[in-house]
Amino acid sequence: MFLPVRRSTVSLLGACALGALMAAPALAETVKLTILGVGDVYEFGGEEGRGGFARLNAVARAERAANPNTLYLFDGDMLSPSLLSGFDKGQNTIDLTNLVPFDLAVPGNHEFDFGPQNFLEKMAASKYPWAAINITNADGSPIAGLGGVMVKDMGGVKVALIPVAQDTTPEVASSGDLKFLPTVEGGIAAAKAAREAGADLVVGVFQTNNDNDRALIASKAFDVILSGDDHSYGTYYDGITAYVETSLDARFLSPVDLTVEIGEKDGERTVKWVPNFRFIDTAAVTPDPESQVLSDALAKQLDDSLNVVVGTTEGPLDSRRNVVRAEESAMGNLIADAIRDATGADVAITNGGGIRADRTYDAGTVLTRRDILSELPFGNVTVVTELPGSQVLAALENGFSQVEKGAGRFVQVSGIEVVYDPTAEPGSRVAQVKINGADLEPDKLYKVATNDYMLGGGDGFSALGGGKVLTNTGEGGLMANDVMRYIEKTGKVTAKVEGRIQVVGK
Incomplete structure (x- = not known):
């Protein structure tokens, strides 16, 4: 009973x-x-x-x-x-x-x-x-x-x-x-x-x-x-x-x-x-x-529609849980670059917890639709909002606020170079931020590509709300589709770890 x-x-x-x-x-x-x-x-x-x-x-x-x-x-x-x-x-x-x-x-x-x-x-x-x-x-x-x-x-x-x-x-x-x-x-x-x-x-x-x-x-x-x-x-x-x-x-x-x-x-x-x-x-x-x-x-239903090649990796990719929730990853860079490219935004911010296949890909791996949808299975939609730099900074602070717990809010970014201190108090961990090579300006408006889950405050990203939404969930496309189209443009994946996210003193 x-x-x-x-x-x-x-x-x-x-x-x-x-x-x-x-x-x-x-x-x-x-x-x-x-x-x-x-x-x-x-x-x-x-x-x-x-x-x-x-x-x-x-x-x-x-x-x-x-x-x-x-x-x-x-x-x-x-x-x-x-x-x-x-x-x-x-x-x-x-x-x-x-x-x-x-x-x-x-x-x-x-x-x-x-x-x-x-x-x-x-x-x-x-x-x-x-x-x-x-x-x-x-x-x-x-x-x-x-x-x-x-x-x-x-x-x-x-x-x-x-x-x-x-x-x-x-x-x-x-x-x-x-x-x-x-x-x-x-x-x-x-x-x-x-x-x-x-x-x-x-x-x-x-x-x-x-x-x-x-x-x-x-x-x-x-x-x-x-x-x-x-x-x-x-x-x-x-x-x-x-x-x-x-x-x-x-x-x-x-x-x-x-x-x-x-x-x-x-x-x-x-x-x-x-x-x-x-x-x-x-x-x-x-x-x-x-x-x-x-x-x-x-399984047969999936095979019939998903075993379609989208491109080949030039270098290794890593979507393991302990990586995408703790450090810059090539897979995270690929996804962030894709949604930024699809929208023309100044920057892109996505959550590591939304990257789910938990695997590595060797250089030369042929990627299929199945691979991309395995990485992004939630059906999240790409959205764009316009925010002042102060809120972009607050969003980054939230992304690093629980790194010691392996929380899914850890960010993967595009158009951003950020240095943070994991030993500092949450909310005060970001030491430096550059937007497309220039210092972040607190009052300047930036177009930010993200996903609908984060825009709605998911994973603690309330800082992404309150701005002028330029592309909402009804107008945006699936993140997974944006990634597939991005790869199909050139037929290859060139994403790599390049220092977008750095730790103080390392």
């Missing part, structure tokens, strides 16, 4: 929940539970024989067959970004997960990349429940169809599932006027309320970063925490909380088996448990046949 949670973190579980928890069947001696968590699954077919929905579905089917007391939980991010989601806004992920439905799914920030209405449509098309205790409408009212705390009876063990979304979603996605309440505080409060209402086990299903994960573990409010968002894999147990960071694209999975002993002492119900973490490298998993048929059909 769902127990909807409103804005208040005090009254998180009502009388209905209390009754459900306390009306437990006769006590069992030992119950084995399996909890399988997954998140951040973007590429429907996986990569190089590992991950993807067909292998994930095979593992989920096998776990449920081996143990009927299995919870299959999703901790955020699948509708976007991917090559195919640029066309169908994530419908492929719904079709594939509907074949082996989750017991519960938490929306990640990427569920809102195409706006809140698309998420609501995809949620309605899902054959499984979505839930998050900390997302409301603008007026604080609950979102129709989005659940809250869920209580499951697993072999006589009352398990409370606490689903929590990332509260920074409005900064990094297009979530409209939806409200996202605090992730950590709200999750802990809900977990304590569930425990007080009689839950035997409390399982947190979070889409949040590692820093928040550590705070959640330190709270000692949870028995198990499943967390996505960081694209890494890991397990941890401190004797109180079992924790799984759920990897990327279902490449590596870690079902957690809990051996739960239920007893009685001094007239009180007692529950003890021990975790066993299993490791599954999905490269060794035979894909689920039904899912593979659908996956193959989706």
Whole structure:
């Protein structure tokens, strides 16, 4: 059942929940539970024989067959970004997960990349429940169809599932006027309320970063925490909380088996448990046949339209996550140069987090439409706004404000040479800026090419707003198309790292 949670973190579980928890069947001696968590699954077919929905579905089917007391939980991010989601806004992920439905799914920030209405449509098309205790409408009212705390009876063990979304979603996605309440505080409060209402086990299903994960573990409010968002894999147990960071694209999975002993002492119900973490490298998993048929059909659709050559690289390109979010990259320069060329703007600024293929290209690589759309899967539109130099500077400051965190707001630029100090306080890191060879003038107006997401304040780029918009989202073209046309002009890519972004003292 769902127990909807409103804005208040005090009254998180009502009388209905209390009754459900306390009306437990006769006590069992030992119950084995399996909890399988997954998140951040973007590429429907996986990569190089590992991950993807067909292998994930095979593992989920096998776990449920081996143990009927299995919870299959999703901790955020699948509708976007991917090559195919640029066309169908994530419908492929719904079709594939509907074949082996989750017991519960938490929306990640990427569920809102195409706006809140698309998420609501995809949620309605899902054959499984979505839930998050900390997302409301603008007026604080609950979102129709989005659940809250869920209580499951697993072999006589009352398990409370606490689903929590990332509260920074409005900064990094297009979530409209939806409200996202605090992730950590709200999750802990809900977990304590569930425990007080009689839950035997409390399982947190979070889409949040590692820093928040550590705070959640330190709270000692949870028995198990499943967390996505960081694209890494890991397990941890401190004797109180079992924790799984759920990897990327279902490449590596870690079902957690809990051996739960239920007893009685001094007239009180007692529950003890021990975790066993299993490791599954999905490269060794035979894909689920039904899912593979659908996956193959989706791949064929892409192949027919995307294997078209656009040009060849003269030098290497690098779009790895740790590069485009931390330093000047040739791929970033290519994209920024392309949107500047397409618009005739003075400068171009784009966010490294919007560059997504996470790979390198050797010199001489033949690039196809598939490659460019893999790098720019969000369907962002190129826009141009006219801003004073002071706001251009503020936008650059925002771009460097979280470089130590690997944040997606790190900028890739064209027409700009900037020197910054990562050790300085955020907001005061830019030491020098030149615009097309001349010092930036605070009062001078510059035409700035960027993308519609950033123009709307995404990734904290509020400084890009308020200017005279010369090309809006209705008039602009897709960034990916601008890049493809730019390459096709000469049939080659000459972009390279050339000192556009420098660090003080280096």
